[in-house]
Amino acid sequence: MSKWSISLIFSSLFSLTLLLSGCGSSVNTINNTDPTKNQTSIVQSEKSTTNIKENSKTELTVAAAADLVIAFKEIGDLYEKNTSIKLKQIFSSSGTAREQIENGAPYDVYASANIKFVDDLIEKDRIIADTKELYAIGRVGVAIKIGSTLQVKEVSDLLKPEFKKIAIANPEHAPYGLAAKQALESLGLWEKLKDKMVFGKDIQDTLTLIKSGNVEAGFISLSVVKKDEVTFLLIDDKLHKPLQQAIAVVKGTKSEKEARIFIKFVNGEYGREIMKKYGFVLPEEINE
Numbered sequence: 001m002s003k004w005s006i007s008l009i010f011s012s013l014f015s016l017t018l019l020l021s022g023c024g025s026s027v028n029t030i031n032n033t034d035p036t037k038n039q040t041s042i043v044q045s046e047k048s049t050t051n052i053k054e055n056s057k058t059e060l061t062v063a064a065a066a067d068l069v070i071a072f073k074e075i076g077d078l079y080e081k082n083t084s085i086k087l088k089q090i091f092s093s094s095g096t097a098r099e100q101i102e103n104g105a106p107y108d109v110y111a112s113a114n115i116k117f118v119d120d121l122i123e124k125d126r127i128i129a130d131t132k133e134l135y136a137i138g139r140v141g142v143a144i145k146i147g148s149t150l151q152v153k154e155v156s157d158l159l160k161p162e163f164k165k166i167a168i169a170n171p172e173h174a175p176y177g178l179a180a181k182q183a184l185e186s187l188g189l190w191e192k193l194k195d196k197m198v199f200g201k202d203i204q205d206t207l208t209l210i211k212s213g214n215v216e217a218g219f220i221s222l223s224v225v226k227k228d229e230v231t232f233l234l235i236d237d238k239l240h241k242p243l244q245q246a247i248a249v250v251k252g253t254k255s256e257k258e259a260r261i262f263i264k265f266v267n268g269e270y271g272r273e274i275m276k277k278y279g280f281v282l283p284e285e286i287n288e
């Protein structure tokens with residue numbers, strides 16, 4: 001397909017009306033509404049001019065950070081609908097995906113929760129360097145299962161003896177776990193709490209530990225919070241290094257053109273509104 005055709009496609013695509021609502025909050029205690037309900041479709045009708053028919057048999061495999069499960073599923077559905085390119089999204093800790101790509105895993109796109117992991121792979125010649133883009137800044141906090149008699153009004157409440165086990169994504173390979181550890185260290189709480197910690201494989205595993213009642217509390221991303229599952233205390237982002245999340249095309253992909261299109265879609269009008277809806281800070285909002 002020519003560059004002109006791709007340009008025409010995206011010109012038509014982004015002319016559609018966007019009716020998605022944002023969800024950012026400046027308060028610390030948050031009970032998100034379920035953003036999967038009562039959505040208004042931004043695609044009002046089938047328009048063959050927005051479908052890339054030539055690529056109807058193409059399937060992109062995306063290695064995505066676990067905090068992206070909800071947001072990227074919505075973005076992926078919209079991308080498939082408007083391009084006819086199929087997406088296979090595999091969610092895990094960013095560190096796990098980084099190791100897989102370094103060892104030759106056949107992914108097309110890598111969406112990391114830590115920009116450093118993308119940079120590491122560029123140095124190892126496993127990422128196409130000019131495709132790297134910052135797409136979001138994440139937020140982390142403390143969650144407690146709905147129905148629990150326990151409450152966390154400030155992070156230091158986790159010192160109370162009632163909190164016997166606290167879940168955290170393994171800081172060795174999970175960026176949100178590392179950010180949570182950094183915040184606890186900034187507050188002088190890590191050494192006091194580390195014996196209570198139960199390590200999850202990633203944010204989704206950590207959320208499961210909380211919802212199952214196997215722990216009294218846990219650290220998860222704002223992006224996976226649902227008000228009917230957990231209560232949530234947002235941590236001051238000044239207590240940890242910024243959760244800068246980057247996306248790039250994996251070197252060796254046979255679908256580089258389509259992979260680049262997906263990244264532009266994530267960072268385009270539709271993708272950014274969806275990311276914002278699930279609590280991500282957009283790159284252009286960093287200094288606002």
